[in-house]
Amino acid sequence: ETVARPAGICTMLKLPFQESSKGLDAAFIGVPLDTGTSNRPGARFGPRHIRAESAMVRRHNASTGAAPYHSLMVADIGDVNVNLYNLPDSCQRIRQKYKEIVDADCIPLTLGGDHTITYPILQAMAEKYGPIGLVHVDAHTDTGDTALGEKIYHGTPFRRCVDERLLDCERVVQIGIRGSCYSPDPYKYSRDQGFRVVPAEDCWLKSLVPLMGEVRKQMGDKPVYISFDIDGLDPAFAPGTGTPEIAGLTPSQGLEIIRGCQGLNVVGCDLVEVSPIYDSSGNTALMGANLLFEMLCVLPGVKML
Amino acid sequence: ETVARPAGICTMLKLPFQESSKGLDAAFIGVPLDTGTSNRPGARFGPRHIRAESAMVRRHNASTGAAPYHSLMVADIGDVNVNLYNLPDSCQRIRQKYKEIVDADCIPLTLGGDHTITYPILQAMAEKYGPIGLVHVDAHTDTGDTALGEKIYHGTPFRRCVDERLLDCERVVQIGIRGSCYSPDPYKYSRDQGFRVVPAEDCWLKSLVPLMGEVRKQMGDKPVYISFDIDGLDPAFAPGTGTPEIAGLTPSQGLEIIRGCQGLNVVGCDLVEVSPIYDSSGNTALMGANLLFEMLCVLPGVKML
Amino acid sequence: ETVARPAGICTMLKLPFQESSKGLDAAFIGVPLDTGTSNRPGARFGPRHIRAESAMVRRHNASTGAAPYHSLMVADIGDVNVNLYNLPDSCQRIRQKYKEIVDADCIPLTLGGDHTITYPILQAMAEKYGPIGLVHVDAHTDTGDTALGEKIYHGTPFRRCVDERLLDCERVVQIGIRGSCYSPDPYKYSRDQGFRVVPAEDCWLKSLVPLMGEVRKQMGDKPVYISFDIDGLDPAFAPGTGTPEIAGLTPSQGLEIIRGCQGLNVVGCDLVEVSPIYDSSGNTALMGANLLFEMLCVLPGVKML
Amino acid sequence: ETVARPAGICTMLKLPFQESSKGLDAAFIGVPLDTGTSNRPGARFGPRHIRAESAMVRRHNASTGAAPYHSLMVADIGDVNVNLYNLPDSCQRIRQKYKEIVDADCIPLTLGGDHTITYPILQAMAEKYGPIGLVHVDAHTDTGDTALGEKIYHGTPFRRCVDERLLDCERVVQIGIRGSCYSPDPYKYSRDQGFRVVPAEDCWLKSLVPLMGEVRKQMGDKPVYISFDIDGLDPAFAPGTGTPEIAGLTPSQGLEIIRGCQGLNVVGCDLVEVSPIYDSSGNTALMGANLLFEMLCVLPGVKML
Amino acid sequence: ETVARPAGICTMLKLPFQESSKGLDAAFIGVPLDTGTSNRPGARFGPRHIRAESAMVRRHNASTGAAPYHSLMVADIGDVNVNLYNLPDSCQRIRQKYKEIVDADCIPLTLGGDHTITYPILQAMAEKYGPIGLVHVDAHTDTGDTALGEKIYHGTPFRRCVDERLLDCERVVQIGIRGSCYSPDPYKYSRDQGFRVVPAEDCWLKSLVPLMGEVRKQMGDKPVYISFDIDGLDPAFAPGTGTPEIAGLTPSQGLEIIRGCQGLNVVGCDLVEVSPIYDSSGNTALMGANLLFEMLCVLPGVKML
Amino acid sequence: ETVARPAGICTMLKLPFQESSKGLDAAFIGVPLDTGTSNRPGARFGPRHIRAESAMVRRHNASTGAAPYHSLMVADIGDVNVNLYNLPDSCQRIRQKYKEIVDADCIPLTLGGDHTITYPILQAMAEKYGPIGLVHVDAHTDTGDTALGEKIYHGTPFRRCVDERLLDCERVVQIGIRGSCYSPDPYKYSRDQGFRVVPAEDCWLKSLVPLMGEVRKQMGDKPVYISFDIDGLDPAFAPGTGTPEIAGLTPSQGLEIIRGCQGLNVVGCDLVEVSPIYDSSGNTALMGANLLFEMLCVLPGVKML
């Protein structure tokens, strides 16, 4: 420790900032958008606070041995310049930006933003990779069709992805799902598409290591995207989020899920729905920063020391 | 979702408001009283904040299949007009109001308020049903005799109930009990009455499904009241409460207890001790709203879809 | 005081709730929208928290002698069902709702919501009254042309009103304006239209009673709308707002402005930009509730006792 | 500065603690009661937090030259052991304790607690001194008759004092009064008794030094009690209080009032209505600590250096 | 309960305050220092807030039967007068103070303060007892060598203790260790010394009762010190701390560790790293107060009733 | 507005970041140190939060017409890498860094950090310019000699500057001074050196424009440094600070002071003592950002449009 933690411009994990993704193996990028939020807003400040709290995260992963910076060129490439007043236009801007990133053979690790953003991200990913697998941690399936008359908001991204054949539906798993719902059979849509839905109830008091063994088989060696909605965790561990649901996953389960993705062909990751204004201690943003670091640690090519 | 979550006057679960309990199978009612609180006040604002956060709760229970509004007429009937400056008078007002509700054959689901209020509620319940069974979730047995020279405050309601023979003592269970205490044998009184006391220590790292099987047998088919003190849960999950105790129940255990009451002859329920001013995220009130919805879902006559 | 302040469903000023504006002289109505916010969101919860804190406001205005409920039929008519994900559609919904209200000869008093909402409200007002006068309290002129490529957001409502000839430009005053800006001559547009711009600097340490004498002359006896952006006040008095600017108006000046409107032909009022999540004490919402009560007290027909 | 500010058991102003008032010229004493609060509770923790924040206050008053510890024996004598569940009993306990204090010729400086407590304090004072003069700073006259059917709560203490002839009514001044009210002529009662009522409106933007010249004449050399409700100040300066009213006094006016009491025959003082749970920064308690120190500095016998 | 919880000067557990440790079997003492903190400061106010929240803790331990005040003379002896501006000088002051305490045959129970303070405490302990055993609960091993060029800060105390042979290295256990780190093999140093390192991963979803059986064997009957860094717990249960790490121990595990020390020759204890300014509910301080009470309950000589 | 306010890495005022001060006319630089704080810590995070909130500040100063970026090359050059554990070493590091800056003919605008840092900054300034004039806004004179045995902390910087002849004592003004103190004549030292001390009492309810006319004469055309301790302002306007004092300056007075420095030969500026953890709304940091922008606007060479 040669630089004081509070010191310096806040980039993600104290990485260098650069404008473009050129020359990078992986890049952290923020999408400061919350226009798709149905209840508590504030995820627009997710990237800012995740970066601030990431000053606590160090260079090595003691638990897994991963030393990501030994293997990969990584930087913080700033934020997508979203249009806060127009959700479809924001989606266009995001899609365009991520197309540039994946075209540069750079793996994006996204600091959200509400979950709407995963839809245009996956548009860009699928354009390169074809339909991709998805490890989706969330309290919600996010497969609604419309709300308030709109097709695009944070409750519908994966429905839109299915509509546009962006997902390899047999290789989709949704973990941590729970909460009250609008219809009596809320998981039907997901299961009809071939998704595996793992309700939170099935996770209570259990290690998820066995589950992840099955997920690795489900995913095979084809491209996989990890989308981690922080509300997948119990609100005790991540109070700063927009649509919390009681009785969720524990942080150790969150780690087991991400660490269980090691060896997969991960082509992109996001951590969404951190709303710092509901997070008086800053610990939700800190959770987000750690989970993003853990995702970095399971990217293809990261060596274990 | 056709109405934005932030929109509308805050009634419980966005239900209609009506002045009286006439024609209702079940009614949510607030008791905005905290004059019986020994430490941190604020439960007087419990009903207000539980209503506000209940906007997140939807109509169906995905986990159990319950669709309460398909089976029951339910409304929010507002608050008891308590006397903040006089605890015995408040108890009279509460008892009178609940007498009207049970006389209308309506099941009250109460938004507390500190735990004192369960005493006059049970006076009204027992007047109709005779001594009733009790599923009591709490960090505390609330069977003290006096404090500061008074017989009525939030540490004594169940002692007063025993004094007045309102409880069917063999059909009382107290779950989640823990914490330091004034005497060396704090559970003696409860056990001497025939209550089953389940300390939190006996719940750590365990599913409570087996326990609830036993509880259902204990309760039989006679009338049962559910009294859920939010401090039964660990303070991580419900920080906004007046007398928190460390190392409590988890939300999944809370759900197992309530869901384990399905099939019982539940004649009333309360959720008490939410003190919103100690709950910076609002998540304790949200917890309260969800637990009350879950209690609604186990009322007699609610069909599973 | 016969009802405890914490008791009861939270309607504005503890007034009765009714669905429509029929039969009312004036109505409080919420617009829970913050999709037009450029910086800190949260004004979507303004109506909810203003209603909650309004429980502190009593029936008489001791300072002015106004007793509004002796003269007017007033109720809370709930919220406009806005579309959080689509700002133009929300504007349509607002315009339509306010058209119904003014068609019923009811004066709307609006609980915002971000300042975008004044644009569709004034569309509805002008449709009935023709171009109207405006008493606008704000740190910002809100006469920008576009931002992020959009013409509609909380920085442009009065430009749009000018575009559509909704304002009687010689009868517009903007009070409390201040802060850094995008162009070197930020008040030029307003002054070119004929607006009077009163910078905060001209208000420092002064009573605004003389100013309001001039404003009353400016307004004459034709219809006037009062639009009060809470950020017109100094952030010390109203911290819970989205785009605070230092060195603003004091509460006494805010009261002098509103009370100085007595005798004018006020046809509508709003109080916007309360963002409760930045307001840990609740006092910004309380300020909003009081200012709305004061606006009610200067409506035509309110007698002084 | 030889002791670190954060160090040590929190007594008022880092004074020694002693059980009784024997041998003291003046004593700080807490009354941790909020059972008389009509809206936001929490003043029960006023003494605790005022003591904690008082660690910032040093020994000399730079502005007035007062050096109270050079002239007077002063200590912190702890708290009255109030009965949180029974307001009349608490009043008895307070009265009894203060009788002991004044019998020991010790001047009490009280850390409230809600304003109810001034009633039993004045009972004890008047028992010794006869009807006394009162300098009362407050947003409210606190001369209501009953609320929720009760005669004793924080809105009625000075009515009860009049009823019992504890006040020398021609020597009562109430400063900072404002806010909405239950009746059209809220100051009538006070004025009918002979009180001088100085509304906040008469204080806006003014030094109160001239007013205090008049007050000193009004008070003469007979015994005077100072009762300072922190809500007399504007909520920007004292957000942590139970019934805030907008547009109040400034801190400099608060200091002018207290410093203007120098030379009077002050026989007791209180600072009430600090509710720390609404005071996220701790600055309301700090304000209370400073105001109490300033009251100490104007006690008879304090020399100016 | 004969004294209201909010009443009285805040000493630890409402114990009497006395200046010296003379005549005491055990003493609570605060060390209000945070100059050794690498990230979020605030632990200087740990003692103040732990004392305040300790008002909730009662005299008996219902779970274990311990009644510490029946067996031991215990008091609160205030705080070490640390030098906030000079860490080495503070260490000298601490060492000197603890030397006095242990020389008086009094067992110190410390309210921290950041973890730096354990180094001078152990200097004083070892001076009396020779190298001692250590039960160390923490997210971090705190065995760094230097940071920012300094050898003394909260990341190095146990390295310094090893350097000075204060620890009986075969009798050291570190429980709850986790988080990212500066080097690829962060536990190597500890293990090279002979410490047992128990990573948090090994504790997930497990009772620690078996572990503590092994620890008791490891410790034998020689002197043992318990150092409990509150960040050993998961931040959900103790958000108010300076360097939180995700996925930590649960409160029940914390209790199992402390209760598992019963029967050991415990010669001192500390609870460090409570930073109240990150703890909006006060529950982290409450956790600290309870853990310290539990440590008191396992001191040699405490009888079980 | 073409970039959303929440978007982008947080540099001061959204300026470009560059490592060195080369080629710059002025540079913003952070000093994230709070080891010199006597009471509430947290100023180490001042630079981070001032940068974050500065996203609200736009490019032009509407009030003065200043357009600083038209005249000067300005950037954010990051933070001094302070040693949090060693105050004298931090002072060395600061002095060295500022020597580089002034040697590059760049004017430093500092984001503090506690007030200790002004001492080494002035060492570097005086090395280049000789003894310089000082416009010092503060509640405290910061001319103490020692505390807790140390000569360097945030209460002594200007005493140390006098000791080392860094100040042109006849050209020093201290504005806003107030509060209780350790000695009966706390301003004597300052006045003995020839400083002008302007107590807050002399500022109450007054414009400071006349004062600043006198200050400009006092300063003449020789080098002047502006040191603005945010606690000079009343805590209502800047609650997030370490040693708040009641009854301070208003924001408009703060602006009058800074704007009154226009035309002076300002060679450096700082804004210190923002402690974000006591600032729940973020508005203290926003105040700091605005005041720093205003300082930039009065630097020599800035044209008015």
Ligand SMILES: [Mn+2]
């Ligand atoms: Mn989602």
Ligand SMILES: [Mn+2]
């Ligand atoms: Mn979700």
Ligand SMILES: [Mn+2]
């Ligand atoms: Mn209870």
Ligand SMILES: [Mn+2]
């Ligand atoms: Mn309880």
Ligand SMILES: [Mn+2]
């Ligand atoms: Mn506006």
Ligand SMILES: [Mn+2]
């Ligand atoms: Mn505005």
Ligand SMILES: [Mn+2]
């Ligand atoms: Mn009062």
Ligand SMILES: [Mn+2]
């Ligand atoms: Mn009052």
Ligand SMILES: [Mn+2]
């Ligand atoms: Mn540690």
Ligand SMILES: [Mn+2]
């Ligand atoms: Mn640690």
Ligand SMILES: [Mn+2]
């Ligand atoms: Mn200073």
Ligand SMILES: [Mn+2]
């Ligand atoms: Mn200062």
